[in-house]
Amino acid sequence: MPKQVDHQERRETIARALWRVVERRGATRLSLREVAQEAGISLGQLQHYFPSRADLLAFAMDFAGEQAGLRVGRGLAALGERPHPRDVLRVTLVEMLPLHADARVTSRMSAAYVLEALHDEDVRARARDGLLRGREAVERVVRQAVADGLIAPDRDPAVETDLLLALTGFTTLLELRVIGPAEVLTAVDRHLDGLFARF
Amino acid sequence: MPKQVDHQERRETIARALWRVVERRGATRLSLREVAQEAGISLGQLQHYFPSRADLLAFAMDFAGEQAGLRVGRGLAALGERPHPRDVLRVTLVEMLPLHADARVTSRMSAAYVLEALHDEDVRARARDGLLRGREAVERVVRQAVADGLIAPDRDPAVETDLLLALTGFTTLLELRVIGPAEVLTAVDRHLDGLFARF
Numbered sequence: 001m002p003k004q005v006d007h008q009e010r011r012e013t014i015a016r017a018l019w020r021v022v023e024r025r026g027a028t029r030l031s032l033r034e035v036a037q038e039a040g041i042s043l044g045q046l047q048h049y050f051p052s053r054a055d056l057l058a059f060a061m062d063f064a065g066e067q068a069g070l071r072v073g074r075g076l077a078a079l080g081e082r083p084h085p086r087d088v089l090r091v092t093l094v095e096m097l098p099l100h101a102d103a104r105v106t107s108r109m110s111a112a113y114v115l116e117a118l119h120d121e122d123v124r125a126r127a128r129d130g131l132l133r134g135r136e137a138v139e140r141v142v143r144q145a146v147a148d149g150l151i152a153p154d155r156d157p158a159v160e161t162d163l164l165l166a167l168t169g170f171t172t173l174l175e176l177r178v179i180g181p182a183e184v185l186t187a188v189d190r191h192l193d194g195l196f197a198r199f
Numbered sequence: 200m201p202k203q204v205d206h207q208e209r210r211e212t213i214a215r216a217l218w219r220v221v222e223r224r225g226a227t228r229l230s231l232r233e234v235a236q237e238a239g240i241s242l243g244q245l246q247h248y249f250p251s252r253a254d255l256l257a258f259a260m261d262f263a264g265e266q267a268g269l270r271v272g273r274g275l276a277a278l279g280e281r282p283h284p285r286d287v288l289r290v291t292l293v294e295m296l297p298l299h300a301d302a303r304v305t306s307r308m309s310a311a312y313v314l315e316a317l318h319d320e321d322v323r324a325r326a327r328d329g330l331l332r333g334r335e336a337v338e339r340v341v342r343q344a345v346a347d348g349l350i351a352p353d354r355d356p357a358v359e360t361d362l363l364l365a366l367t368g369f370t371t372l373l374e375l376r377v378i379g380p381a382e383v384l385t386a387v388d389r390h391l392d393g394l395f396a397r398f
C-alpha cells in the first residue's frame with residue numbers, strides 16, 4: 001500500500017516542519033502558512049492533510065510524544081536486562097526535560113499544547129490522557145520498587161510519582177538559563193537518592 | 200501629583216484587562232484590540248500607554264509578579280514573628296502554583312511570558328532576572344535553615360533550592376486536572392518533610 005505510506009510520511013514531514021517553526025518562532029504566533037512554506041508545500045496541500053490548526057497541532061504533539069517514547073525506549077534498552085528502577089526513572093525523567101535538541105522540541109511542543117489546552121476542551125482531554133498514561137507508567141515502577149524493598153515501605157507510591165512528575169518544572173529553569181543541565185542532573189540525582197535511600 | 204497616579208491606575212486597569220483575556224482566551228492568540236475592549240478604552244488609548252505588545256506584556260507580568268509578592272507577604276505575615284522556615288517555603292511555593300484564582304492568573308501569565316521569552320532576548324532577560332531573584336530568596340531561607348540545624352548539614356542549599364523551584368512543575372498537572380489541589384499539597388508537604396527530616 002504505497003499510497004498510505006506516502007500519506008503518513010507526508011504528515012510526518014509536515015509535523016517536523018511545524019516543530020522547526022515552533023523551535024524558531026515560538027508557538028504563540030504560529031502561522032499555518034509558515035509551516036506549509038517550511039515543509040515545502042502549499043497551504044492548500046497542508047490543509048488537505050490537516051483541515052484545521054487543531055488537527056495539525058494534535059498530530060504534531062502525538063508524533064513528538066511517540067518520538068520521546070522511542071528515545072526513552074532506547075535509553076531503557078541501553079540499561080540492559082532487569083535495569084534498576086532508579087535508572088529507569090532517571091532515563092524517563094531526563095528525556096522529559098529540554099536537555100538536548102530533540103527533547104527540547106518535544107518540550108516546547110508540550111508547553112504550547114498545554115497553553116492551547118486551557119481554552120480548548122478537546123485539546124485538554126487529549127493532553128490529559130497522555131499525561132495520565134505517563135503518570136501510570138511511572139507509578140508502576142515506583143510501586144514495584146516499594147514491593148521489591150528498594151524504596152521504603154512508608155513511602156506512598158502515588159505521592160512519590162507526583163513529585164517525580166513535578167520535576168518537569170526544571171523545564172522553565174533550563175529554558176530561561178536560570179540553571180544549567182549539569183545542575184539539573186545533580187538535583188534529579190539528589191531527588192532519586194532521597195527516594196531510594198536505605199531505610 | 201494626581202496625573203501620575205491616574206497614569207499608573209490606568210496602566211493597572213489595562214494590565215488587569217489583559218489578565219482576564221489571558222484567563223479566558225489564552226495567550227496564544229492574544230489581541231491588543233480585545234484587551235482594549237476589555238479595559239473599556241480604544242486601541243489608540245491603549246497604545247498611548249503601551250506602544251508595543253512587548254511593553255504591555257512586560258508591565259502585566261511585572262504587575263502580576265508584584266501582586267504574587269504581596270500575597271506571599273500577607274501569607275508570611277500571618278505566620279507571626281520568627282516563622283519556621285518550613286512554613287516560609289510552603290507559603291512561597293504554594294503561592295507560585297495555580298491553586299486559587301489569583302495565583303492562576305499569575306501562573307498563566309508566567310507560562311505565556313516564558314513561551315514569549317524563548318524567542319525574544321529582552322523578554323528572556325527580564326523573565327530570567329525575576330526568576331533569579333526568586334531563586335536567591337528561596338536559597339537564603341534554605342541556607343539559614345541549614346545553619347540553624349533545621350536541615351541536615353550534608354544537604355547542598357543550592358541543590359535543595361533547585362528542587363523546590365522545580366516543584367512549580369505541578370502547574371501543568373493542576374491545569375490539566377491530572378491531579379487536584381489536595382494531592383499537590385500532600386506532595387509538597389511530603390517534599391518538605393524530607394527536606395526538614397531529623398538527622
